[in-house]
Amino acid sequence: MIRKLLGATLALGLTTLPALAEYPEKEIQGIIQWGAGGSTDTVMRAVTPHAEKALGGTIVMQNVTGGVGAIALNQVANGDADGYQILFGAENPLLYKVMALGDKDYSDFTPINILARGIPILVARPDAPFNTYPEMIAYINAHPKDVKFGSTGPGGLPSVVTAMINQKTPIDVTFVPYDGDGPALTALQGGAIDVMPAVLGAAVEGIKGGTMKTIALFDTEASSALPDAPTIVSTNPEFGDLLPWGPFFGVFVKKGTPDDIVAKLTAAYAEGAKAEDFLALMDGRGFKMMNISGDEAQAFLAKWQSTTAWLVQDAGLTKASPADFGIPKP
Amino acid sequence: MMDVINNFLIPFLDLKLLSLVALGTFAGIYIGAIPGLSVTMAVSILISFTFSWDVLPAISLMIGIYMGGVYGGSRTAILLNIPGAPSAIATALDGFPMAQRGEAGEAIGITTVMSFFGGLVGIIVLAAAAPSVSAFAIRFQPRDYMLLAVLGILLVGSLSGDSLVKGVFAGAMGLMIGSIGLDPLTMDQRFTFGSTAMMGGISFIAVMIGMFGVSEALIQLHSMKTPGVKQVINRIVPSFGTIRKYLPLSLQSSAIGVIIGALPGTGGDIAALMAYDHAKRVTKNPEVPFGKGAREGLVAPETANNAAVGGAFIPMMTLGIPGDSVTAIMIGALFIHGLHPGPMLMVEQPHMFWFIVGCLTLANVFMLIFGLTGIKIFVKVVEMPRTVLIPLILLLSIVGAYAVNNSLTDVYWMLGFGVLGYFMRLYGYSLGPVILGVILSRLLDDNWRRAIISDQESLPRLMHGIVTSPLSLTLFLAVIFIFVSKTPLWAMIKRGRA
């Protein structure tokens, strides 16, 4: 910091421009779509210092929140495609069009790295009168509307998981809305709701500590963070065709950014995502590392959008049909 | 037990950690004092900055900033009538009138000592009773939060100044402002008029800076040529007698602070306002009336907001649940440093708990030291010529509003609310209720909806739930009591008895 201060005082006295250097010749602005302390924020702040080292530049991180991330996305999309603005985002933008939250999504961006994917898990308060997924369904059918499910608004992970459940095993429960899975899991521990579809990372410490219990892991294989948690396909194999599915974290730049800059950033984040302490963090929080880029990332985004948009469309949660935006049916 | 003491003493004995806590506290006071720079922002920057450090130094620095920052907001509230942070709004109500009479030094002295006291109570409760307090806090149901919000809204009565109707209007306006944007529960757009920029809502800080900073500066333009108030600063540290006199009030305020701080979803800002209202109710004969420079009006909010710091750590340390936005970021920081905050943290790593308690205690001591020194330089601000001070305040307001979200839109909002606030002041509307409304808007709206949805949209079922739960019933009776005591009904009952 002292060096920076010294630099600043000198800068005010300087009049001539330094010769143009190679990218990055100045600080890069990194825009995080979600608030400080959230999982996107934590993941991005953990990987970026490693990527900075590989890149040889500085990335200044800022949280630009609001509109389920749409404000941050639009800010980067309306900036210059010069590689000096990076978007750190989650899965939400792929549903903006169908949720009528904006006319831009990741198709206006070039993916630098899809870092990791979260695993959905269905948890219940410890004294809930059921322990497994079939028991839960049986209880709900015997007591319609009595069981309270937490939700986080249409388009969020809980709504997608609920859409999956309703497609395979229709249920009649009361949905209590929360503004994120953190507050909802807090409410679960206080008994305000009974069941919550959440991301594994947010629930793992609570499960270990006995303040909530696992009903089912919504993935095709067990997780190393919670090896004892039963997968949904072990009791209800019909879910197999919808999985694996999960929210993800990605690094993006605006479409049209010069190829050499994209290549440099891609290499930097691919390197950063291999750092040991980052891998340990992701594993501990129950995220599945992906670390993919280029065409592979594009294909992943397209598939994710098609699956999810149609799933929420069939659940009647959308404001516009995915077909209107040329999103193919899976 | 030896283990506990050892871990508690780590920050005191390690020179590096000791100086980091000191540095953090010192920086925190200034961060808190500048509107637009917030502790939340500083701590999230520190995450990247301290990324390669060990966990202990990183935590020491963050805790210092947190403690100092909560206290620092009172400085500008007292000296300029511009709260540096939301939790200092109540402080301005009586602090600024004191500064106008040349008693800024005394006001800062009382504030500092009381903040220290509140901080200490918060830490003691954290150390002694964290598990049981968090077990209590977590039992709050949506209907309890809703009742708590209603209780908060009734504070409009204390903040209204001369006209209750105008105060109620201002409070309703605040609630409305707080609901602007994309509703996170249903994704419905509220008052956005189709604009993407409005989807994120209006930044609360931009409203606060506009309503307090800009409108105050505009008002002071009327009396630009009057010189700054000469400040008498011969007695800064309040006498023992003064402290003892306010002891009962500060203990009660600390209790309010710890509990509100420990509740996930409410923090120091609400605690300070509630404590202010409490002070107004229990103080029968203040030496100076409230709103004109009553010392009780400083004691209550300042003890409460610093007690809320210890409170916020209670659910964080015991359950991994953040008590406010700063502890939310600290949880992220602990994860990055390889710890697993959650119900098992206290079991697996009890040393971390005692280390944090130690850091908090140390930061509290440094806050007292830094707070009581250098006051002379600080109060010089008020003595600066207004012709220089006002443009500077305006520029700081603009930059602060911009910095919250790096957006020019917020600057326009700040200006808009500044002008609106200016007219409201001229025409006798008090601005406190607006901010109160904005703070409580989401708490009320979200929890009302959760409560009524949980009871399947049936009011009778909701009422039944309220009267059968002891906690809800207590809150409900408190709401009724305060409502009745503030309306003419009470006066009628009293007169009937007499």
Added chain:
Amino acid sequence: MQSKTPRRPGELVFNLFVIAASLFLFYSAYGIAGFDALSSAGAIPMMTTALMALCGVLILRENLRKSPNTAEKIERDILPIPVIVTIIAITAYALLLKPLGFIPTSFLFLLGLMKLFSGRSWVFSVAAAAGSVALIYVIFRLIFTVLMPQGVVPESEILAAIGHLFGGAK
């Protein structure tokens, strides 16, 4: 609540503006979800805007009972020149910030207002403005890394170049 204070100039206009705005907002709140359900996203907004309108009317009733204050003049007591100039200056600041950049805009803003209000010498005003901008720049841009729009002064490049000079590549 019968208050004896006379009505200030412009108070009625402001009052009518408040009522009109509240009614408009109530209409907008109704548009969120109508009278759909107790739990709808529009329920509390409708309640608050209705309350605003109601209070506005009550305030109007109170205001009409007061006699106008003849001792006060709108151009002296409500909107004096410095207030108007300041509001325009802040608007100009917001408009110029993107194209011109943080450092020049802030400097001009401070210089203009300080010179105009204090009537002190140019040397004093320039020094005070430049010093303040430098201080704010150090606090916000360098310590808190708030990226202000850079405009015509290529500050990031200068900073980066200096960073290289001092520390070499990081």
